[in-house]
Amino acid sequence: xxxxxxxxxxxxxxxxxxxxxxxxxxxxxxxxxxxxxxxxxxxxxxxxxxxxxxxxxxxxxxxxxxxxxxxxxxxxxxxxxxxxxxxxxxxxxxxxxxxxxxxxxxxxxxxxxxxxxxxxxxxxxxxxxxxxxxxxxxxxxxxxxxxxxxxxxxxxxxxxxxxxxxxxxxxxxxxxxxxxxxxxxxxxxxxxxxxxxxxxxxxxxxxxxxxxxxxxxxxxxxxxxxxxxxxxxxxxxxxxxxxxxxxxxxxxxxxxxxxxxxxxxxxxxxxxxxxx
Amino acid sequence: xxxxxxxxxxxxxxxxxxxxxxxxxxxxxxxxxxxxxxxxxxxxxxxxxxxxxxxxxxxxxxxxxxxxxxxxxxxxxxxxxxxxxxxxxxxxxxxxxxxxxxxxxxxxxxxxxxxxxxxxxxxxxxxxxxxxxxxxxxxxxxxxxxxxxxxxxxxxxxxxxxxxxxxxxxxxxxxxxxxxxxxxxxxxxxxxxxxxxxxxxxxxxxxxxxxxxxxxxxxxxxxxxxxxxxxxxxxxxxxxxxxxxxxxxxxxxxxxxxxxxxxxxxxxxxxxxxxxxxxxxxxxxxxxxxxxxxxxxxxxxxxxxxxxxxxxxxxxxxxxxxxxxxxxxxxxxxxxxxxxxxxxxxxxxxxxxxxxxxxxxxxxxxxxxxxxxxxxxxxxxxxxxxxxxxxxxxxxxxxxxxxxxxxxxxxxxxxxxxxxxxxxxxxxxxxxxxxxxxxxxxxxxxxxxxxxxxxxxxxxxxxxxxxxxxx
Numbered sequence: 001x002x003x004x005x006x007x008x009x010x011x012x013x014x015x016x017x018x019x020x021x022x023x024x025x026x027x028x029x030x031x032x033x034x035x036x037x038x039x040x041x042x043x044x045x046x047x048x049x050x051x052x053x054x055x056x057x058x059x060x061x062x063x064x065x066x067x068x069x070x071x072x073x074x075x076x077x078x079x080x081x082x083x084x085x086x087x088x089x090x091x092x093x094x095x096x097x098x099x100x101x102x103x104x105x106x107x108x109x110x111x112x113x114x115x116x117x118x119x120x121x122x123x124x125x126x127x128x129x130x131x132x133x134x135x136x137x138x139x140x141x142x143x144x145x146x147x148x149x150x151x152x153x154x155x156x157x158x159x160x161x162x163x164x165x166x167x168x169x170x171x172x173x174x175x176x177x178x179x180x181x182x183x184x185x186x187x188x189x190x191x192x193x194x195x196x197x198x199x200x201x202x203x204x205x206x207x208x209x210x211x212x213x214x215x216x217x218x219x220x221x222x223x224x225x226x227x228x229x230x231x232x233x234x235x236x237x238x239x240x241x242x243x244x245x246x247x248x249x250x251x252x253x254x255x256x257x258x259x260x261x262x263x264x265x266x267x268x269x270x271x272x273x274x275x276x
Numbered sequence: 277x278x279x280x281x282x283x284x285x286x287x288x289x290x291x292x293x294x295x296x297x298x299x300x301x302x303x304x305x306x307x308x309x310x311x312x313x314x315x316x317x318x319x320x321x322x323x324x325x326x327x328x329x330x331x332x333x334x335x336x337x338x339x340x341x342x343x344x345x346x347x348x349x350x351x352x353x354x355x356x357x358x359x360x361x362x363x364x365x366x367x368x369x370x371x372x373x374x375x376x377x378x379x380x381x382x383x384x385x386x387x388x389x390x391x392x393x394x395x396x397x398x399x400x401x402x403x404x405x406x407x408x409x410x411x412x413x414x415x416x417x418x419x420x421x422x423x424x425x426x427x428x429x430x431x432x433x434x435x436x437x438x439x440x441x442x443x444x445x446x447x448x449x450x451x452x453x454x455x456x457x458x459x460x461x462x463x464x465x466x467x468x469x470x471x472x473x474x475x476x477x478x479x480x481x482x483x484x485x486x487x488x489x490x491x492x493x494x495x496x497x498x499x500x501x502x503x504x505x506x507x508x509x510x511x512x513x514x515x516x517x518x519x520x521x522x523x524x525x526x527x528x529x530x531x532x533x534x535x536x537x538x539x540x541x542x543x544x545x546x547x548x549x550x551x552x553x554x555x556x557x558x559x560x561x562x563x564x565x566x567x568x569x570x571x572x573x574x575x576x577x578x579x580x581x582x583x584x585x586x587x588x589x590x591x592x593x594x595x596x597x598x599x600x601x602x603x604x605x606x607x608x609x610x611x612x613x614x615x616x617x618x619x620x621x622x623x624x625x626x627x628x629x630x631x632x633x634x635x636x637x638x639x640x641x642x643x644x645x646x647x648x649x650x651x652x653x654x655x656x657x658x659x660x661x662x663x664x665x666x667x668x669x670x671x672x673x674x675x676x677x678x679x680x681x682x683x684x685x686x687x688x689x690x691x692x693x694x695x696x697x698x699x700x701x702x703x704x705x706x707x708x709x710x711x712x713x714x715x716x717x718x719x720x721x722x723x724x725x726x727x728x729x730x731x732x733x734x735x736x737x738x739x740x741x742x743x744x745x746x747x
Contacts, residue, residue, distance in 0.1 A: 022450030025675025026457040033692035050646035090611045091307045193682030273738045
């Protein structure tokens with residue numbers, strides 16, 4: 001059979017229906033051998049959103065409002081990395097990992113810091129997607145705080161919340177150390193994907209201090225409504241928090257056993273229609 | 277002990293404390309060298325460094341080693357495998373004259389192939405630093421590196437593609453859907469290669485079997501690869517898995533590779549294991565390597581070298597193991613190493629040139645991340661330039677969007693664009709298959725079949741229940 005070309009010259013692909021099984025951009029059709037206009041513009045929109053997620057500054061005021069009263073009465077500390085602006089941030093990851101002098105000064109002379117260490121410091125970092133933080137930090141944190149409050153195994157004494165501008169994951173180590181916390185949780189906007197500009201990453205470090213590598217961290221990725229849902233992320237994080245506290249460590253020696261189950265469940269369809 | 281280098285310009289004497297500094301300062305500007313603190317202090321200092329570099333005899337690189345012989349097995353590999361006879365025709369040249377010679381009509385494809393084993397990565401990197409983009413393209417086009425497994429990659433007038441059907445949970449139906457999409461757009465002759473979402477042996481074996489079944493059922497003249505750690509692939513081979521190609525990411529220093537968890541002896545063991553399976557029908561190139569500028573700095577293993585020189589040294593590793601494919605993943609690493617489209621394009625052309633000059637079957641993952649200052653237009657530019665330069669292969673992915681690795685690379689459509697506009701075909705064996713399967717109505721004129729080929733129509737009819745509800 002040879003279908004007659006429609007007047008705009010676009011050939012559609014009957015296997016487009018397979019997109020039910022994957023988010024991959026399959027069966028896009030073609031004009032000659034090129035992308036049809038609608039598919040081209042769809043892509044451009046997705047890329048524009050991802051770029052905006054990188055470059056739009058975090059609305060710190062709005063975030064502070066969202067977070068009011070969530071952990072304790074004190075308003076969050078708002079601090080800044082050594083990367084002065086986004087262009088610098090993108091080229092100097094080393095500067096994004098350290099607090100600027102003023103922020104360091106403020107955190108180290110904080111009268112709220114007790115002699116006995118906090119059990120956990122929660123640090124919210126803009127990272128590479130302000131969108132991820134703006135949209136997911138507050139609802140996820142609500143789920144987490146509920147889970148921590150309900151924890152029958154441990155009491156969790158939380159340090160004041162910290163919000164970081166132009167920060168990378170490792171900046172949480174410096175903050176955790178300054179706040180005298182036994183563990184730090186960094187919630188960070190992940191590098192935006194074309195179809196996931198809003199992914200929040202969670203990084204847990206036991207005994208945080210400046211200079212630790214990623215080998216000392218545990219990560220839970222892709223926290224967002226269309227990815228790992230807040231209750232699931234909170235459940236996995238609580239597991240890691242307890243294990244970490246019990247074993248007094250984090251990183252490569254702390255295995256996330258909940259993940260094994262998850263991947264089994266996500267095994268999905270097992271049929272290869274190309275073969276059967 | 278380190279030898280200093282000097283250059284005098286207009287009464288001013290410039291000093292470079294060693295060869296590594298001279299090489300780094302002569303490198304066209306990029307963010308990774310700035311991050312490493314090895315970049316030229318000014319545009320003028322860069323050109324002065326290039327002038328100083330141009331006066332260096334090529335022999336210098338055999339004597340003044342950038343990383344000591346005793347402390348780095350890549351240096352030992354480069355020195356111990358250097359072929360003095362092959363080097364003889366160019367042994368008298370400076371870096372500047374080497375550029376002239378490469379561009380000249382003396383350097384025919386046959387002559388270039390003959391001197392290959394006499395060229396070290398440092399010589400290739402040095403000359404590339406004083407070449408313009410058009411020089412990199414012109415010379416690379418003269419360097420032919422042809423490899424084979426179940427088809428032939430790298431012939432003149434050919435541009436192959438790796439079909440990359442990644443899925444965030446390795447879902448079999450999802451992966452099969454992307455494979456089908458790619459094949460029906462004429463992609464997949466370099467390899468069908470999956471980056472697994474879950475990086476363990478059991479998962480890899482599952483994906484190897486999936487691809488092996490597809491390749492056998494449709495008799496596709498191509499090969500498969502799961503891009504898992506070399507030690508995982510070794511275990512998979514021991515378990516009897518159908519391994520065509522062994523994958524590994526490689527870098528240009530021993531310490532970089534140690535951070536990747538392997539050394540040269542592991543690669544040798546894996547290659548022997550893959551060869552023992554005798555799965556290639558036309559050739560025995562069984563390795564697939566990936567590289568990329570910035571990996572050594574990222575692993576804190578760059579020894580003060582610039583990232584492009586480190587990258588060229590990785591090609592010494594690659595060429596030692598006779599790979600089918602070597603892929604520089606040029607824009608994946610992010611803007612702290614290659615900031616924008618201009619830097620990515622330059623790096624892609626450098627890598628392709630250095631690889632080809634050294635005899636490596638070079639392809640390129642023409643790509644960018646969303647935090648780099650780059651877009652589809654930059655990728656169109658690099659794709660077109662590399663197509664002209666005779667690049668062996670590129671990636672092919674549905675709609676440019678890798679939903680597992682979260683970056684953008686060239687699409688199935690992009691590959692067809694490059695083939696059509698530059699008059700290139702896929703590997704000849706694969707091209708015949710595309711015609712036999714009626715995927716193309718007219719292969720020579722790059723015309724796809726407007727209708728769905730019969731064999732694939734039958735497969736679509738096998739779709740899992742419920743898949744037809746929207747039809």
